[in-house]
Amino acid sequence: MKDCDIVVGVTGGIAAYKSAALCSQLVKTGARVHVILTRAAAKFITPLTFQSITKQPVAVDIFDESDPSVIRHIHLADLADVFVVAPATADIIAKAAWGLADDMLSTTLLATTAPVVFAPAMNVHMFAHPAVQENIARLRARGCVFVDPGEGPLACGYTGKGRLAEPDEIAGVVEAVLGRRRDMAGMRLLVTAGATREPFDPVRVLSNRSTGKMGYAVAEAARDRGAEVMLVAGPGELPPPGGIRVLRVETALEMLDAVLENLPDCDVLVKAAAVSDYRPATVHTSKVKKTDGPVVVEFVRNPDILMEVARRRRADQVIIGFAAETDDVEKNARDKMEYKNLDYIVANDVSMPGAGFGTDTNVVTIYGRDGTARALPPMSKREVADCLLDVVVRARGGVKQES
Ligand code: CTP
Numbered sequence: 182m183k184d185c186d187i188v189v190g191v192t193g194g195i196a197a198y199k200s201a202a203l204c205s206q207l208v209k210t211g212a213r214v215h216v217i218l219t220r221a222a223a224k225f226i227t228p229l230t231f232q233s234i235t236k237q238p239v240a241v242d243i244f245d246e247s248d249p250s251v252i253r254h255i256h257l258a259d260l261a262d263v264f265v266v267a268p269a270t271a272d273i274i275a276k277a278a279w280g281l282a283d284d285m286l287s288t289t290l291l292a293t294t295a296p297v298v299f300a301p302a303m304n305v306h307m308f309a310h311p312a313v314q315e316n317i318a319r320l321r322a323r324g325c326v327f328v329d330p331g332e333g334p335l336a337c338g339y340t341g342k343g344r345l346a347e348p349d350e351i352a353g354v355v356e357a358v359l360g361r362r363r364d365m366a367g368m369r370l371l372v373t374a375g376a377t378r379e380p381f382d383p384v385r386v387l388s389n390r391s392t393g394k395m396g397y398a399v400a401e402a403a404r405d406r407g408a409e410v411m412l413v414a415g416p417g418e419l420p421p422p423g424g425i426r427v428l429r430v431e432t433a434l435e436m437l438d439a440v441l442e443n444l445p446d447c448d449v450l451v452k453a454a455a456v457s458d459y460r461p462a463t464v465h466t467s468k469v470k471k472t473d474g475p476v477v478v479e480f481v482r483n484p485d486i487l488m489e490v491a492r493r494r495r496a497d498q499v500i501i502g503f504a505a506e507t508d509d510v511e512k513n514a515r516d517k518m519e520y521k522n523l524d525y526i527v528a529n530d531v532s533m534p535g536a537g538f539g540t541d542t543n544v545v546t547i548y549g550r551d552g553t554a555r556a557l558p559p560m561s562k563r564e565v566a567d568c569l570l571d572v573v574v575r576a577r578g579g580v581k582q583e584s
Contacts, residue, residue, distance in 0.1 A: 185262040188215045189215070189267065190216075190264065190265065190273070190286045190290065191268070192270040193223075194222075194302050196268040197225040197268060199347075200345075203267055204231060205234050208234060214235040216228075218231070219286050221270075228241055240285050241285060243285040253285075254285060258294075263298065263355055264290065264296070264297045264298070266286070267299075268302035271301075271303050271316075274316045274317060274320065278319040297324075300328040300330075301313075305342055305343045308330060321564060324402065331345075331346055332344065361570075362406065365403055365408035366406075370409070371410075372396050372400040372411070372453060373412075373414075373436060374393040374395070374396020374397050374399075374400065375393030375415030375455070376392075376416070377433045377455075377456050379432055379459070379461060379483075380461070382467065387459065387461060390538035391455035392418070392538060392539045393417045393454075394419065397414075398566040400422060403570055404425050406574075411427075413430055414427055428443075433484070434484070447498065448577065459481065461478055487523065491523075501573070502526045503526065504518075510530045511548070511554075518548060528545060536559075543559075543562050544558070547568070
């Protein structure tokens with residue numbers, strides 16, 4: 182972490198003393214550590230402790246602008262290569278989740294574009310409270326990383342999950358997050374997301390339940406790691422992510438054209454879209470009126486976009502498909518990887534709770550052509566995206582190690 186700027190936010194909990202050890206550990210790696218204390222944190226531990234450890238000024242009051250050449254919270258927000266909040270109380274997690282900015286730490290957090298790591302510490306019931314869990318899920322979905330609290334006796338007298346993770350563990354996560362920063366610079370990613378929509382008449386369509394969240398998460402994570410990203414997106418509610426070129430498509434045939442046109446210019450294709458395998462054989466120009474009897478609609482096969490890609494791909498490109506399955510997940514996924522000539526396939530048992538369409542979380546295994554299998558625990562789609570991109574970086578000859 183030599184020469185990195187790490188901003189450490191300390192909030193008001195008994196575990197605040199542990200963050201002095203964390204800062205000391207980060208300083209030893211050669212990083213410059215800039216501490217922000219909330220007013221509550223300063224009741225537990227003094228700014229002088231952190232100033233002595235880090236040899237940097239410590240910020241508490243947002244109106245304390247002792248250096249007239251900078252606006253302090255913006256300066257720290259811009260300076261940060263990574264932002265760590267340890268311990269993170271329920272209060273700062275809520276503020277960050279909802280964009281509140283009423284003191285030095287929350288305002289700097291809102292102003293930073295650096296990756297943010299939260300290490301929560303609080304009473305076991307507070308941590309388990311749905312409000313806290315929902316705020317954590319919200320931040321995870323946005324790309325923030327959490328170092329889960331440990332279990333054990335808590336200062337409040339309870340025993341359970343709520344103890345701040347050990348400084349070693351937090352420092353390890355900070356190092357991993359820093360390693361991801363800009364590790365995809367120069368890489369060009371083409372990502373497809375969402376469902377396709379196949380018209381039957383001006384009113385009706387054939388489609389599926391995909392919302393595009395997984396593909397969007399991959400596109401955003403790659404952008405944040407420095408890649409140049411183009412997103413080919415089916416119709417959906419998700420707002421276009423900033424800093425990403427978005428090509429909107431409706432049907433599988435339009436998606437095929439968009440993918441093939443942009444394939445030569447990409448290093449990596451992530452095909453997260455749920456493409457409709459069939460389309461109505463006839464598209465009526467007027468609304469089809471109902472009749473008393475049953476209706477038979479003829480469907481014709483759409484081209485398989487990945488099969489077309491397989492015919493045209495270069496050997497130096499990394500091609501990743503997804504497999505939405507309900508049965509025999511591994512076999513079906515590996516078969517798909519084989520016949521679609523993919524390098525990796527992300528297999529997704531869509532019948533499992535917390536996996537599949539419309540959820541913010543996913544449960545996947547990433548299978549590789551090289552025989553590897555990486556089963557990931559349930560995590561946010563954004564975290565799945567980062568794990569997948571770790572695999573991409575490795576495949577492209579990067580230095581990342583799978584954990
Ligand atoms: N896919 C594609 N073109 C299609 C159908 C699927 O490119 N016409 C891609 C998807 O984007 C995904 C992968 O193929 O990356 C697997 O999609 P999936 O729906 O799981 O499988 P299918 O190939 O459609 O097979 P089946 O429906 O029989 O499971």
